[in-house]
Amino acid sequence: MSGLLSAEGLRVVFPGRRGAPAARAVDGVDLEIGAGEIVALVGESGCGKSTLARALLGLVRPTEGAVSFGGARLGYASRALKEYRRRVQLVLQDPSGSLNPRHTVYDAVAEGLRIHGYEGDERAAVAEALARAGLRPPERFFLRYPHELSGGQRQRVVIAGALVLGPELIVADEPVASLDASVRGEILALLLRLRDELGLSALVVTHDLGLAWNIADRVAVMYLGRIVETGSVESVLTAPKHPYTQALLSVLPESEEPPVVLSGEPPDPSRIPGGCRFHARCHVLATGRAGAVADRCRGETLPILSGAASDQAACHWASAGG
Template sequence: MTGPVLSVQGLTLAAGAQPLVEDLSFDLFPGETLCIAGESGSGKSLTSLALMGLLPPGVKRRAGKISLAGQDVTALPERRMRRLRGDSIAMIFQEPMTSLNPVLTIGTQLVEAIRSHDPDADAPAAALAALRAVRLSQPDRRMRQYPHELSGGMRQRVMIAMALALRPQVLIADEPTTALDVTVQREVLDLLRDLQRETGTAIILITHDMGVVAEMADRVIVMQNGRMVEASPVAELFARPSQPYTQALLAAVPRMGDGGPPVALPLAEPIARLTEVSVNYDVQGGLLGRVTHRVHAVEQVSFDIAAGETFSLVGESGCGKSTIARAMTGLVPHRGRIEIAGHLVPPDGQSAPRALRREVQLVFQDPAAALNPRKPVGELVAEPLVIHGIGDRVQRRARAAELFDRVGLSRSQLDRYPHEFSGGQRQRICIARALALNPKLIIADESVSALDVSVQARVLALLAELKSELGVSYLFISHDMAVVENISDRIGIMYLGQMVEMGTRAQIFGNPRHPYTRRLIDAVPIPDPAYVRPPAPRMASDVPSPVWPVGQAPERIRLEDIGAGHLVAAGANG
């Protein structure tokens, strides 16, 4: 095919009288990767759903034409569109767990998708071949497993296998790596590139990560508020962005090497000190429900956090970062010693005193889930004061207003509800609530990973400003090495519940000693189309399990194990 495989002309989508996408036009050619970039609410995902004929109720196509291989699909009935989906055009959704049926095995779902388009095909063999094509380890075993038995990276590979099983002409990938660890993201992007090279499939990649755009795109469309504000080849867009919005979007991207000079910390007693901390969970089995195995979520971890310091914990999902946060706040039982601001955290995970809870506060990853939707945000920010019996109603209102000023929100917004704010504003509200009791330590658990890049930059700047003004310390939990470099004073690298490397920002990024640390740094997408990534060995085996038989202690992770064997394989399966 010499012409475009997909052509969109004057697409306009609206909900009632409210336009959501306006006059969007573009062409997609065979073997090409077109990235649609922009912040949340820009119309990227709605455009992809319109291409698939899957617009949500209440959203209508007001104008425009969508042609697939020369055929006008906007005029097709649903029965005909159902035949095209998967066969000619397929989609990988952002969250695979919501796209896979939890009560059917992976093999059943793949076979069902293949047979729906080709009843005479050898569907089990084709499904197995699809899993092998996406380099999923032990494909025969995965066919018999359910979605909950797979990691996030595995599930995303299953979605790619399902989308490519019938070799569609167009593949739409809607934020396919947003929720994945950086090493798993690297594997998924490499996989998409390899499969495109083998099959010639045209790809529409929807993302707000400009590093991913730089590495994957041939051409880029930048959208804002439902309109296309700029479209150009990727090299030209990064070298000479013509629109102020594009320039601001690129300027907000955290880049490796932008961390700045190291800051000397004052010699003072640590705000937090962890000594040989372990967190284990028992696994029951057999008819009698005996404890047969133990999950070693955290194993003998020690570190300090100084006053006014940002200490970052970095690692992939399941490495124990969030478990440490819960242990420090007295939410899970632990072994070892945890001391925060002179208070000893009880090891039972239940009886932490109120005085301790005043000194340490949490900011969670999802601000929408962390805020009660039935209460005004002013009450939510003042809630810690109510719990600890501080002040009367007037004083609490005044404190909430003061905190709103400090995090860059208006006092007039105190009586609004969480749904009336953007994601970045809701995260600011969560930060204001965390500051209500003047804590000495704030634990930020993936607090910016779900935010758009420009919103992320503003929240990170706010955290740095609050640290400078108030002297608060942070435990910053993340898997994004570029963000970590820009905010941290010291960094601890975790893998399978163990601390494998720890040092200052300059040490970790200037001279990483551990192979796993180097792997994390090397996997970060570089927002520069001219950057040539050096070749790295592909990951191809199972993740080592943190579950050990009762009475058998896990081995300490050694450098020689990681360089040559199981750790190199870990990122492939999440």
């Protein structure tokens, strides 16, 4: 697997208001996405995954660390960002919010071409992107407006708008969360087909581990600004090592394990606890199963997981063979 997009030591800190402590939304992340690979970034709301995605896209400048694409470090001058965003495209959760209701489907898809000064046949490029996104014949959709389309069709238009520039990677933030269950499978199948046909890489941001199972090659589980477990989708979702991942999986309908109800809410990112950042909610620690490593859980900070594709968990208990 050759690396395409990588983050090294990435931190994003938002200053607090009126003297409040700064919020460490992303607090040290190494991550790598290979060419032709789909990585699912999963975790609860507020864990920092959307901020991490925005930093990887160059929409948020990291406080520390670096983003690299194709082996070259991302620059933040306007010309460098414009070129980068041609190669890395964003697909948002809500297609209705992503599409201007006054623009036709043709104009919505052509917008990227116009921004980047495309000099080829615009009509042919728009038609090809719509067809690849599953809207056929594409000409039938050119003059339609978003309100005339179904939710699944609108999401396909958004995907076509991302594809029209021929990107190498897409970042999909909850790409099927607003869709009916019957349509979700179609959109996931489309993303897999695009990977197979175009060699397209993808980072899929989601809270849904079931979605990760259906689409991802590799999973990165995020909690309170850090990736706490990563590895192949099979290893992470069938034999999770981190108690947080175990808890997330236990509440899925198909789980054979008793559900683990996490106590409380994730801590405030401006007040990250010492030791393992999950220890205050950890069911292993609360039930006494952590044994001899309990003190380490409460007081010893864990290192940042590497961005490599190997199976890893940031957990004292798992490291001790728990």
